[in-house]
Amino acid sequence: MNLHKLTKIAAIVIAVLGILFLGLLMAASEDGAENKWITPLIYLSYIVLAVCIGIVLIYVLKNLFSDKDNLKKTLISVALFAAVMLVSYLLANGGEVKANGEVYSSSTTKLVGAGLNAFYILTVVAIGTMVWSGFTKIKK
Incomplete structure (x- = not known):
């Protein structure tokens, strides 16, 4: 499996999780139950940010030191x-x-x-x- 297919699958999984968490957050009642759905969304965004920064740094440094x-x-x-x-x-x-x-x-x-x-x-x-x-x- 090449990197493009793997990246595409990961993006689809993250998008589905984000939509799921957003739907659960929007469906939560107003009595404070929405707090339990905000935390997974925040952690998901942290994970996505860390993965993106890591991938960018790896490829930037690889290309930088190769030339x-x-x-x-x-x-x-x-x-x-x-x-x-x-x-x-x-x-x-x-x-x-x-x-x-x-x-x-x-x-x-x-x-x-x-x-x-x-x-x-x-x-x-x-x-x-x-x-x-x-x-x-x-x-x-």
Whole structure:
């Protein structure tokens, strides 16, 4: 049995279980009996999520380590992203902030600022890449 058939059968089984649990949940009375059907649905979703993440990681790592050029490009991309995150963190301001009756520490505000800075930098890079790509297509 090949992987495609096995995946198809697993997807059908999971779909049938999900529909069964959903039907049982919808048919439950309002007196609190629905809680016994929510738990299996949550566990089913956890299992499906874990299986999907595991399969994706296996194939990504297998394909990544099988091609040296692909591995080099990936490592360069990861290093550039880490550099953007480092620059964002260094540019972020940190200080205590009081909002909604709570006091947020300087490290928390610095991390929030770093996240915003990274978002701005990556947005500018993405827009610049789209403009450059469009410009080179028009130029040809």
